[in-house]
Structures are given as C-alpha cells and as structure tokens.
Amino acid sequence: MTGYLLLLVIFLPALAFVILNNYQTVPAFFNNPEALRQTGFSLLTSLAISAAALVLAFPGVIIYAKCPNRVRGFLRVSFSFAFCFPAVLMNMSLENEYLNLSPFFRNIAVNLALNIPLVIVMVGEYLRRLDIRQKLCSRTIGVSESRFFMKLTLPKLVPAFFGVFALVLLRCMAPTDNIIVSMLLSVLFLIILTSTDKKRRQAELSPACSETRKGNAFTAILSFIYMLAAQCLIIVPLLFMILRSVLINGKISIEAYSLLFAPGNDKLLMCLVFCFAIALASSVIASFIAVRISVGIANTGCSLFLAMIPFAIGPVALASGFTGLYPWFGQTLTVKLIFTVLCHILILSPIQVMILLPVARALSPNLRKTSVSLGKTSSHSFMHIDLKLMETDILCALFTSIAISIASYGAAETFGLYTAYSQCLMFWQQGKVAGASAIGSITLILSFIFFVMGIGHTREGKRNV
Amino acid sequence: MSDYALVCNQIKKTKGKLNLDLDFSVNKGELVSIIGPSGSGKSTVLSLICGFESPDSGTITINGVDVTALNAEKRGAAIIFSDYSVFPNMTLEQNVAYALKNHKLSKEETEAEVRKLLELVNLRKDDKRKVKELSCQEKYKVALARAIASEPQILLLDEVFSALDTRERDALRIEIRDIQKKTGITTVFVTDSQVEALSVSDKVILLNNGKIEQMAAPDDIYRRPVSEFCAKFMGECNILPYDVILKTLRVPETERSKVIYQCYGPEHRLLFRPEDMVVNDMPGLPFPEFYPHLRFENAKIIRSEYLGKEYLVTAMYEDMIIKVYTVYKPASDYITAGIRMSKILEFNDGRLIRH
Numbered sequence: 001m002t003g004y005l006l007l008l009v010i011f012l013p014a015l016a017f018v019i020l021n022n023y024q025t026v027p028a029f030f031n032n033p034e035a036l037r038q039t040g041f042s043l044l045t046s047l048a049i050s051a052a053a054l055v056l057a058f059p060g061v062i063i064y065a066k067c068p069n070r071v072r073g074f075l076r077v078s079f080s081f082a083f084c085f086p087a088v089l090m091n092m093s094l095e096n097e098y099l100n101l102s103p104f105f106r107n108i109a110v111n112l113a114l115n116i117p118l119v120i121v122m123v124g125e126y127l128r129r130l131d132i133r134q135k136l137c138s139r140t141i142g143v144s145e146s147r148f149f150m151k152l153t154l155p156k157l158v159p160a161f162f163g164v165f166a167l168v169l170l171r172c173m174a175p176t177d178n179i180i181v182s183m184l185l186s187v188l189f190l191i192i193l194t195s196t197d198k199k200r201r202q203a204e205l206s207p208a209c210s211e212t213r214k215g216n217a218f219t220a221i222l223s224f225i226y227m228l229a230a231q232c233l234i235i236v237p238l239l240f241m242i243l244r245s246v247l248i249n250g251k252i253s254i255e256a257y258s259l260l261f262a263p264g265n266d267k268l269l270m271c272l273v274f275c276f277a278i279a280l281a282s283s284v285i286a287s288f289i290a291v292r293i294s295v296g297i298a299n300t301g302c303s304l305f306l307a308m309i310p311f312a313i314g315p316v317a318l319a320s321g322f323t324g325l326y327p328w329f330g331q332t333l334t335v336k337l338i339f340t341v342l343c344h345i346l347i348l349s350p351i352q353v354m355i356l357l358p359v360a361r362a363l364s365p366n367l368r369k370t371s372v373s374l375g376k377t378s379s380h381s382f383m384h385i386d387l388k389l390m391e392t393d394i395l396c397a398l399f400t401s402i403a404i405s406i407a408s409y410g411a412a413e414t415f416g417l418y419t420a421y422s423q424c425l426m427f428w429q430q431g432k433v434a435g436a437s438a439i440g441s442i443t444l445i446l447s448f449i450f451f452v453m454g455i456g457h458t459r460e461g462k463r464n465v
Numbered sequence: 466m467s468d469y470a471l472v473c474n475q476i477k478k479t480k481g482k483l484n485l486d487l488d489f490s491v492n493k494g495e496l497v498s499i500i501g502p503s504g505s506g507k508s509t510v511l512s513l514i515c516g517f518e519s520p521d522s523g524t525i526t527i528n529g530v531d532v533t534a535l536n537a538e539k540r541g542a543a544i545i546f547s548d549y550s551v552f553p554n555m556t557l558e559q560n561v562a563y564a565l566k567n568h569k570l571s572k573e574e575t576e577a578e579v580r581k582l583l584e585l586v587n588l589r590k591d592d593k594r595k596v597k598e599l600s601c602q603e604k605y606k607v608a609l610a611r612a613i614a615s616e617p618q619i620l621l622l623d624e625v626f627s628a629l630d631t632r633e634r635d636a637l638r639i640e641i642r643d644i645q646k647k648t649g650i651t652t653v654f655v656t657d658s659q660v661e662a663l664s665v666s667d668k669v670i671l672l673n674n675g676k677i678e679q680m681a682a683p684d685d686i687y688r689r690p691v692s693e694f695c696a697k698f699m700g701e702c703n704i705l706p707y708d709v710i711l712k713t714l715r716v717p718e719t720e721r722s723k724v725i726y727q728c729y730g731p732e733h734r735l736l737f738r739p740e741d742m743v744v745n746d747m748p749g750l751p752f753p754e755f756y757p758h759l760r761f762e763n764a765k766i767i768r769s770e771y772l773g774k775e776y777l778v779t780a781m782y783e784d785m786i787i788k789v790y791t792v793y794k795p796a797s798d799y800i801t802a803g804i805r806m807s808k809i810l811e812f813n814d815g816r817l818i819r820h
Contacts, residue, residue, distance in 0.1 A: 370550040370608075372537045374517050374564040376613040384563070388554040 003292025004306065007349055011196050011310050017316055017324025022179045026453040029178040039181065049111045054161060056112065057119035060230050063223045064124030075227065076125075077455050079117035082234050083351075084403045084447045088421065089440045090114060092428060093237035096244075111172035112279040113233040120230060126160040144397070159196040166193035170312055177234040179320065183313050190312035203363050210323035221428035238444060245437035256434035260442075268439060271420045275443065278337065279405035282344030282356050287344065287398045290352030294360035295386050297353075304357070319343050338428075344405050351404060353399040359393040360386075399454030407447040468492060469526070470651035471619055476513060476523035478675075485509055487523075491619075491668070496645050496652045498662035501672030502698070507655045510672070511621045514653065515542045528618050529592050545616035547624040549608040552594045557588070557773065560596070564614040577801075580611040586642060601628045605637065613648060620645075622654045626661065634658075638665055659699050663687060671695055693815045694732040696736050701743075701777070703787050703804075707733040707811070709759065712783070715803070716757035722756055724806070732814045739788040741808040745801040760803040761787055766795055 018159035029035050064075060090110045094101060101109060130153065138148045163299060166189045173185065245256050260268045293307050322339040329335045363386060371381035387394075413421050419445045471491040485506045489498045499507050512518040514525060515538030524533045532540045543564075552560050561579045569576065583589065583704050586606040594694040599607065605625055612620055622641075626634045642665045643651050662669045663683040671678040671686060678698075679691045690696035692702060707728045716724055743755070764780035764787060775790045780800050789802045812820040 364548060364550060366546040366550040367550055367552060369515070369517055369537070370544060370546060371552075371563075372517075373540075373617075373621075374542040374611065375538050375541070376544075376563075377538055385552055385554070391554075441670060 001292075001296065002296075003289045003296065003349075006289050007293070007307065007310070007346070010320075011346055013325060014318045014321030014343075014346070015313070016321070018179060018313075019182065021320070021324055025178055026180050029181055035178070041176075043173070043185065045108070046111075046169055046237075049108055049172050050115070050165055050168040053112055053115040053119055053172075054165055056232075057116045057123070059223075060116070060120035060228055061123045061127055061253060063227060064120050065128035067223070067227075071122065072097065072128075075231075076121055077452065078231055078234060080116040080119045080455065081448060081451055082114045084113055084400075084407045084451050085234060085238070085444070086407045086421075087114060089241065089407075089424075089444060090237050092424075092440060093241045093244075096240070102211050102424070111168075115172060117230055117234055119168065122164050122167075123157065123160050128155060130156055161191050163196040166190065166196075179317050183317055186312040186314065187309065190305060190308055192307060197304050234386050238441075241437045241444065245434050245441045248434050249287035255288045256432075256438040257442075259435065260438055265403060266455045267418060268420075268423055270443075271423055272442070272446070273408050274337070274417060275420055276446075278344055279402045282341045282348055283340075283398050283401040284403055286345045286348035286352050286401055287394055288398060289349045290356050290392065291348070291387070293353050294356040294383065295363075295390075297360070304353075305306045307353045310346035315343050315347050315408065318346055318413055323414070333417075336417055340375055340415055340417060344408065347408070348401040348405060355397040356390065356393055359390055363389055381427065396454045399450045401454075403447040403449075403451035403454060406450065407443055469792055470528055471653070472524075473510075473512065473514070474524045474526065476520045476525065478509065478513060478518070478520045478760065480506075480674055483509065483675050485513075485520075487675075487677060489670060489677060489680055491651055491653065493528075494649045495649055495667040496642065496654060496658055496665060497668045497670060498654045498666040499670045499672060500656055500659065500662040500698070501678075503657070505672040506675040507672055508623055509675075511544060511623050511653065511655055514540075514619065515544050515621060541616075541618035543612035544621040544623060545605070545608045545613045545625050547758055549601075549604040549606050549625070551596045551599070551604045551611075555596065555606050557594050557596065557599065557603075558583075561610045561614050564611045565727070573736070578614070579610075579647075582614050585613065585647070586610045587640065602633050602637065609641075609644065610759045613644075613650065617650060619773065620650045620652045621693060622652065622656075623657055624657060634661070634729075637801050641665060643654070648725050663699070666722040671698060673698075678692050689737075689810070689817070691817050693734070693736065693812050696810070696812075700740050701788055703735075703739060704812075705735050705785050705787070707732070709735060709785065713759040713761060714757065715754075715760045720756065729813045729818075733818075734812050736812055737804045737808050737809045740790045742787075742789040742802045742804045744778075744789055744791045753805075755805055757806045758803045759809070760801065762801050763799040765798055769795055 064072060067075070087110050090113060091106060094106050094109055094113075099109075134152060135145075135148055138152070139145075154263050169189045170186055170193070172181075246252055246254060248255055259265070266283070294353075297303050319339070322343060324341070326335070367389075368378070368381045371385050372378060376384070382403065413419055420439055424436045424439040424443075427433075427439065468807060469490045470493040473487050476485065476487040483504065483506050487510065488649050499510055500509050503589075509518065513520055513568060514527075516532065516535060520533065524531050526532065527542065529542060532542075552563065555563065558576075558579050561582050563577050565575060565578055586609050587609065588603065588606050596604065596607075608625075629637065638661055641652075641654075654665065655661075663686075666683055668680060669683050669686045670680045673694055679686055679805075680693045681689075686695065687699050690699060696702050699702070700809075710724075710726060714724065760781070761782040763780035766778055766780045767786075768779040770777045771794075775792050776794055778789050778791055778795055778800055779804075780787055780789065787802065789800065791800070
C-alpha cells in the first residue's frame with residue numbers, strides 16, 4: 001500500500017489540476033468538427049502505425065525467440081534501447097537531406113523505428129518463455145510445427161500482442177488539441193494493456209525454455225538480413241546523429257563539442273547537471289515506489305491499471321497539472337525542479353513496475369510466509385528476503401530509469417527549465433545542426449551508458465526462485 | 466498449564482467452495498498427520514494455525530494461549546512448505562542462523578548453534594554450499610533445521626515429501642519421527658500419502674470437504690474406520706452388499722443359528738481389507754477352513770498386479786469385484802478366497818454400524 005499511496009499523493013494533485021484547468025474546453029472540442037477530424041485522423045494514424053509495427057515485427061519475434069542465447073542477449077540490449085531513444089531526437093535525425101521525408105511520413109518512420117525493436121523484444125521474450133513441453137509432446141503425436149503454431153502458440157501470443165499493441169499505441173499517439181480527450185484515450189489504451197495482463201500470466205510460462213534451432217542456410221541469411229535491418233532502425237539514426245555532430249562542412253571536427261564546453265558557455269553543462277540530478281533523484285524514489293507496488297501488487301488487472309495510469313497520461317499533461325500548484329508554491333527554480341522530479345517519478349515508477357513485476361511475481365510467496373512463521377516481522381522479511389532476491393533487478397530498473405529520465409525531454413521543458421532539449425531545439429532552430437546533434441549525441445550516449453549498466457544487471461533465466 | 470499444545474476450537478472458515486469446520490486438539494509432543502483428498506482443506510488448516518489466514522469464527526490456542534488474533538510472527542508456529550522455501554540468497558548455514566531466536570549470540574555461539582542443528586538433521590557441519598547446490602532432500606533438512614532454530618511451539622509440515630522420490634520419502638519418514646521425538650516439538654504434518662500418515666503419526670486426522678471425517682490413532686483409523694469414505698481413503702478395501710452373506714457364508718450347521726442375518730436395506734454393506742482375506746494359494750492344497758467365514762469360490766481373475774512382495778488380485782465373483790493379496794502368482798484364471806466374519810465391518814448409509 002505504501003507504494004500506491006506515495007504514487008497517488010504525487011499523482012492526484014497533478015491530475016486534479018489537469019482536469020480543473022481543462023474540463024471547460026471539452027464541450028468546445030466536441031463542437032469543433034475540425035478538432036474532431038484531426039483527432040480522428042491522429043488516432044487512425046496511430047492505430048495504423050501500431051498495427052504496422054506489430055506486423056513488421058512478427059518475423060523478428062520468431063527469429064528472436066529461436067536465435068542462440070548470445071545473439072539474443074545482444075539483440076535485447078540494442079532493441080530495448082528504443083525505450084530510451086526520444087522521439088524528438090529520432091525526428092531530428094531523420095530530418096536530413098538524404099531522406100527528404102514530409103513531416104507526416106517522418107512521424108510514421110520515427111514511430112516504426114522506435115517501436116518495431118520493442119515489439120520484437122517484448123513479444124519475443126514472451127514467446128520464448130512459452131512452455132515448449134507441449135510442442136515436444138505434439139511432435140511425438142505427429143502434429144506438424146505449423147499446425148502447432150497456428151492452433152496453440154498463436155492463441156497464446158494474442159494477449160501478448162494486444163498488450164504490446166496498446167503500449168505501442170500509448171507511445172506513438174500524438175496528443176490531441178484537448179488534453180482531457182488525450183488523457184481519456186490514453187486511459188482507454190491502458191485498459192487494453194492491463195486487461196491482457198491476467199491472460200498473459202495464465203499462459204504456461206517457464207523461466208528458460210527457449211528453443212534454439214538451426215534452420216537452413218537460406219533461412220539463416222534471411223533472418224540475419226531482417227535482424228540487421230531491425231537493428232539499423234535504432235543504430236543508424238544514433239550513428240547519423242553522432243556523424244552530423246562531427247561532420248562540419250564535409251570535414252571531421254569536434255568543434256561543435258568544444259564550443260558547447262567552451263569557457264563561459266556553461267549552459268549545456270548546467271543542463272546536463274540538471275538532467276542528471278533530476279534523473280537520479282526521480283529514479284531512486286521511483287524505485288522505492290515501484291518495489292513496494294510490485295511486491296505488494298494484487299493479481300488483478302485493476303491494481304496494475306492504477307500503477308500504470310500516470311505513464312498513460314504522459315509527462316507533458318502531468319507537468320501542466322503541476323503548474324496549477326504555482327500559486328501555492330511559487331515559480332522558483334527549486335519548485336520547478338521539485339515538480340520536474342515529481343513528474344519524472346510518475347512516469348518512471350510505472351516503467352519500473354513493468355520491469356520489476358515479473359520478478360516480484362516469480363518470487364515464491366512461501367519464502368516470506370516461512371520467514372514470518374520463523375518469528376520475523378513482515379518488514380524484516382521484506383528487507384532480508386524479497387529485497388535481497390530482487391537486488392539485481394532493482395538495480396536494472398534503477399539504471400534503466402536513469403537512462404530514460406536523462407533522455408526524457410517533456411516535463412522539464414514544460415516547466416521552462418534549462419534542458420538539453422531546449423538547448424538542442426534552440427541550436428536546431430538557429431540552423432546549428434552540428435551543435436544540436438552534439439547535444440543529442442551527448443544525452444543519448446549518457447543515456448545509453450546507464451541503460452547498458454542497467455541491462456547488465458538482468459539475470460537470464462534465474463528469475464524464478 | 467494446558468496439556469494441549471494446539472486446540473482448534475470450533476473453527477469455521479469459508480474459502481471459495483470450501484467450508485472448513487474443525488474442532489480438534491493436539492497433545493504436547495505429539496505428531497499428528499492431516500490427510501485428505503485434494504481440496505479438502507488440509508493446507509488451509511495449516512494457514513489458519515500459522516496465522517496466514519484468519520478463521521471466520523472459533524479460536525486457536527497454542528500452549529494455552531489464544532493466538533487467534535495474533536500475527537503470524539508472534540504465534541511460534543514454524544511452517545515448512547512443500548517447496549521448502551529455503552532462502553536462495555543465503556548459504557545453508559545462513560539459512561539456519563537466520564531463524565535463531567537469540568540475536569544476541571556471538572558469532573562463535575551462532576556458529577556452534579548452527580552446527581548443532583545441522584548435526585541434528587544429519588547435514589555436514591561445515592557446509593558452506595549455496596542453496597542452489599543442494600538436493601531436494603538437503604533443502605528439506607535445511608528447512609527443518611531452520612524451523613527448529615526458531616524454537617517453535619508447533620512445527621507445521623505442508624506436504625514436505627511431495628517433491629521426493631519413494632526411497633527418499635521412506636528414509637526421511639523415519640528421520641522426521643526420530644527428530645520429532647528427540648526435540649519433542651509438537652508437529653502437525655499434512656500429507657497426501659496414507660502410508661506416511663499411518664507410519665509416523667500418533668494421531669491421524671482425515672479431512673473430507675473441510676470437515677473431520679475421523680481423528681484417531683493410525684491403527685484405529687485403518688482398522689475401525691467410521692465411514693466408507695474413511696475406509697476407502699486409508700487403503701484398499703472390498704465393499705460388498707450385505708446380502709452376499711446369503712451366497713457365501715460358510716458355517717457348520719450346528720452354529721448356523723449363531724449368525725444373525727439382519728439387513729437394513731440396500732445401503733447396508735460389508736467391508737473388509739484385501740490383506741485379511743485368506744487365499745487358496747497353493748493349488749492342490751485344501752482351502753483352510755475357519756468358521757464362520759465368507760467364501761468366494763472360483764472367482765474369475767480379471768487383473769493381477771505384481772507389487773514385489775505380493776500380488777494384488779482383482780477378481781469377479783458373480784457380479785461383485787473382490788480384491789485380495791496373495792504371495793504366489795495365481796496358477797489359474799480362478800481364485801478362491803475367504804474372509805473371517807470377525808474381520809468384517811458393517812456400514813449402513815456409509816457409516817459404521819458394527820465391527
């Protein structure tokens with residue numbers, strides 16, 4: 001309950017002010033055909049992009065589940081980084097003279113690039129944890145692999161696909177003109193996401209039942225090409241951004257970087273310090289909340305829904321809610337920093353819950369019961385058993401959320417803080433492509449370092465205790 | 466001070482389809498087994514005693530103290546689950562030390578205490594292995610040592626042998642009884658095996674649909690079951706309609722009047738254990754005569770299972786199925802078996818009426 005209470009104490013004031021400040025605009029929104037048309041179009045586009053991401057990722061899911069462990073480890077790291085890659089930077093990276101995409105198609109490309117790798121990892125991990133004993137059993141009674149896939153595997157994959165579909169939809173849905181309508185739509189997708197949770201848990205999952213299969217040479221080459229292409233979705237924009245930061249007038253130079261850190265130009269440094277401080281503070285508190293929620297979460301979709309709702313509402317909407325508290329607290333830098341941290345906590349806690357929940361669920365409740373029956377209090381048992389067993393996963397969640405927070409551009413910007421984003425945007429608008437790319441590269445590399453530190457703490461196949 | 470280590474007084478608990486209704490007590494130092502079909506509420510009873518669940522009504526008393534409202538950690542009821550729940554983040558010794566009640570012990574004293582406990586459960590004293598390196602049997606022993614370290618008033622064992630193979634079960638069955646006798650800890654042992662319940666317990670509680678079907682000493686529950694359910698659950702048995710007496714009774718003419726035939730209706734049945742039957746094992750030898758008895762002459766063998774030291778023969782006599790143990794493999798397709806009247810129990814409407 002502590003986790004939920006903390007989350008609600010932070011979340012409810014922001015939510016209340018979002019609603020109070022915007023509820024009058026709802027009737028006007030529904031009376032405006034143009035706004036409705038735009039929202040409908042935006043929604044349809046998001047649906048189409050999400051569906052396309054799922055379809056395009058499907059071969060990757062199969063390849064991911066069947067590839068050797070070492071390859072899968074590499075793919076997991078590189079693909080999962082899509083979660084930390086800000087859409088803004090991806091957009092900037094794709095806005096170049098070679099691609100020449102219109103904003104609409106760029107939006108599609110950005111969302112596909114950021115979501116296809118995620119779908120591959122999330123559904124792929126699910127697929128490889130489906131119990132293969134049924135498959136082995138089916139083979140012995142003459143059921144072909146394709147028939148087994150269609151009749152047994154695919155129905156089990158459907159809840160995972162629905163869940164990921166809703167998550168992708170949440171990530172790629174552009175906010176509408178009306179913040180309340182956007183919130184309601186997000187909540188709707190969150191309901192889909194959490195409603196599939198129970199079914200996903202009901203599927204027979206085992207800790208490590210991946211099936212490594214060697215196909216023929218042709219399949220192997222096709223798989224390699226596909227995975228390379230999927231890999232490029234994340235790596236190429238990142239490399240392109242780094243390249244643009246060091247390529248000035250056709251020559252390699254680190255001038256953009258030296259300018260950023262030139263004496264007297266301390267803005268970027270301050271931005272980075274802010275980013276890091278906010279990331280660290282919010283991630284540590286979010287970890288505490290997420291651990292409490294994950295361990296204590298009831299096995300119902302409703303409790304997961306409550307834990308995830310701030311994530312669905314999004315940093316910008318939450319930040320705008322916090323601005324409603326200015327009359328009480330003032331608009332000082334400290335207040336803005338605190339609000340930014342609170343906003344990040346609200347966004348990072350659900351992400352950490354997503355990372356920690358499977359681990360917490362894998363912990364046998366008998367461990368804590370046994371400890372209590374030995375005369376230890378619940379809190380002592382929690383500290384010495386649950387927490388110790390989740391130690392590495394908590395570190396993983398902590399570092400991952402620091403990575404996400406560093407690369408997060410929404411909340412701090414709403415409060416008008418100096419951020420990497422504002423600097424990046426300013427440089428971009430001034431036509432200083434190299435400078436903007438340098439800032440983007442620095443934040444992404446920083447983020448990537450923390451992300452790798454986080455993912456290094458996952459324990460492959462050892463989670464079921 | 467009460468003589469009872471545990472008293473479950475009119476405990477009622479509704480949990481899904483299960484309606485638990487219990488009233489029993491356990492003497493100090495006793496080992497009591499709880500047995501019953503799955504879903505009968507065995508593990509729920511342990512949860513209630515331990516304090517993980519609360520009864521809807523009734524009281525639970527441990528060593529004279531009403532613990533119904535106490536938290537689990539204050540009850541002094543240590544539990545071992547079927548997965549043993551050995552803490553994987555600790556070594557074998559750390560697991561045992563975790564439960565030591567006296568936290569003020571020095572390092573040396575703790576080590577000595579841990580060694581003593583490990584010795585008690587027949588584990589190596591200087592074992593520094595991690596939990597993942599232990600076998601199931603060793604995990605069980607660590608869990609047992611850890612539970613004893615907490616100096617419990619009651620030890621609860623929840624199907625602890627279910628993950629073990631038959632040989633390990635047999636060995637640990639003996640060991641658990643020895644340790645229980647050495648430590649004198651009152652123990653409640655939930656099991657799904659009749660053999661385990663009968664062999665290690667001072668008393669056996671048979672649960673059926675959340676109610677106590679019978680609570681008795683192992684010999685009583687096996688030999689004098691109060692119901693057909695109880696008789697069937699505790700071991701192989703033959704249940705035949707009462708009127709089989711008319712067809713199979715063998716008694717000297719002079720004593721026929723001593724056998725009173727009194728049928729209470731179609732639900733009036735006879736019950737006897739296969740091992741009490743006498744078989745004409747050796748072809749050519751006359752069937753041993755003993756009076757009065759029921760004799761199933763030339764029953765058609767439909768199945769013969771070899772169990773190692775004997776055969777369990779299932780045979781059809783008229784339209785009735787009878788089961789009988791025999792040392793020798795049946796020589797033909799027919800078998801003749803008899804049962805003394807004194808070994809027969811009578812049930813009416815599923816309840817014992819005569820033994």
